[in-house]
Amino acid sequence: MNSNLHLARMIIGSSFATCKMRDLISSVADFNVAVMAQGPTGAGKELVARGIHLMSGRKGKLVAVNCAAIPSDLLEAELFGYEKGAFTGAEKRRAGRFEEAKGGTLFLDEIGDMPLELQAKLLRILESRVVQRVGSSEEIPVDFRLVCATHQNIEAQVEERQFRADLLYRINVFPIRVPALAERREDIPELLRFLVLRMESENPGMQPPSFDPSGLTALQKYSWPGNIRELRNFIERASVLYSGQKITAAEVSSLLSFDAEKEVEQATLWDALENLQEQAATSNQDKAIAEPTGEFNYASLLTENADFNLKDFMNATEIALIKAALEQGNGSAPDAARILGLRRTTLIEKLRKFGMNTSATPADGQLKMKPRRA
Template sequence: MLQTDELIVGNSAASKDLKKLIDVVAPSSTTVLILGETGVGKELVARSIHNSSNRTGELISVNCAAIPSELLESELFGHEKGAFTGADKNRKGRFEMADGGTLFLDEIGDMPLSLQSKLLRALEDRTIQRVGGGKDINVDFRLVCATHQNIPSKVDNGSFRADLYYRINVFPIQVPTLAERAVDIPQIVERILSQMGKYDDIIPPEISESGYSELGRYTWPGNVRELRNVIERAVVLFAGKSISGTQVKENLLRLKVPDREEEMNAIWDAADDLSGISLGGIGDPEDAPLPHPSHYRDWFSYFDTIDLRRHLRDIEVVLIEASLEKSDGMVSQAAAALKLRRTTLIEKMKKLMIEKPVAQSSALENID
């Protein structure tokens, strides 16, 4: 069985913290609640917990959101022959299949209220009853749940039982987003390509340093699942070729078939010498007002939500890159322009995977 380091790829601080939590809780029989956005790899965390445990049974997975509510009870608890139309024989449910092992309930936030009380009883008594049966069946299982939803808010609005929430929220594990462990992207990409090579006759592309920089700068709303899609796209478009940062941005993060003759690059090169272009009535850049914090006061008059963490991160990246460009790549001057300590700026550049631009003068580069 694959162990934690093989399932959870990466050596970032966030990944190391996640692995430590898994290693601590895995040997116990404690119920675990895995929290995190869609696509972060919650199922991999559940599998890692099971593989690192001492349980001899199997890991049995159920996606509560993927099974119609009228069928979910039978899927979980099993049924007796004749319990309903089509039940022509006795059938074990997932609880019984997980006897001696681990039951993983993915997207437990979507479990119907009618089943939540039965799940609570199974957790407390370690017994279940099949649909249409009256006999208690003892089951020895370890429960691991996962959700991307805000369960406390569902408790508040009455769509999730408070007693069940407190019963499953024994050992919560928050899985970091891909943006929070962007430094792990090269390792994750390598793993994705190796997995693809096992099943397909592919010629993997080679992603350049600037390409990885663009991948690290992206916010990844779909997390690792979205990254896998991007890498599959890269295999189709750039099989056996090197991928630049521009190609990552233009052809992978935004799906556009690459222009093999690089006509667009020629157009931009020709436009570099143009100056004095009108800003469409906005005026000179110096005349355009900078955004003020108070401008955000009316945000919720127009929008329902704002991803504050990602928004502030994007602003930080843009300002750091602009200051580095203005200072010709001299970190000390860029830090002064941002009113930061030089060491602080260097740490931010590492965290956000921002490359220092090549200085126009090697002498100036040596000074910095």
């Protein structure tokens, strides 16, 4: 099959943003330069790596590593490999991912989560093209094409000294921006057809749903914060609940009411509340988080407040948790973010969102609250 045709079947859509992305992949594929795919979570950054590998003509395989999914103390052994006895549990020699990608492509997903000490070692490998397994001094030549991806603002990470500038220069030779689904809404009908056909092939005998004009319009108006991943999950739910039926705007609204991204974020906030309560309970401080003991009566909250608004309630809860975390962390943004289970940059974004304007002292990371202007 022609590689351009294969790429078009892999990265689906005819919007300007999608065509531009495919053109960039085609342009860089034959050149052995490092590529950085940047875009939101769920937008399909791994497809960029697959497309480049497909069109590069490299005979080796595509080896993918998610830097955020592997604990930092294990990531080095995963990438570099190790010798027998190099550490507890190393019962036999194992080649690392750099070696596995020989003659092929190494895809480092979520490169922004790589620890700083490992970033320095990656830089040395990119410069020397040799790798040393953990527990060995032998230098092993490696030959791989590097593609990295991140959903983070990696330039901001460099400014915050969370990512090495010299490494960024080496891995960001050819940047490719992966657009959010909201930027390529005209691709949704094509994506729907592809996803429905895939559901049919994976579930023989299933009658897929179809969409009337109002349902299709509703899908194209939706913001899709979870991008392609959310659209795929939507199709899977629709195929189960409306098998063989025609879906209208009303059914689309019902199916989209389950927002997994928000549910995860809210769960993180409640976990943070429990974390704060435990810290307050074990400290000798007189201050404590004003939270009733025992199980909260949510039913009474609803019945006693006729004008109850879930969004306002969650915002107020989030603000209270952020304030409590900042107090618990003595104004330290990194400590408050850790208590809340958030990244520091995410915490700063939330402070701005709620008008809790801040100034930070770079030396110590302390936050000084500024009053919000009227």
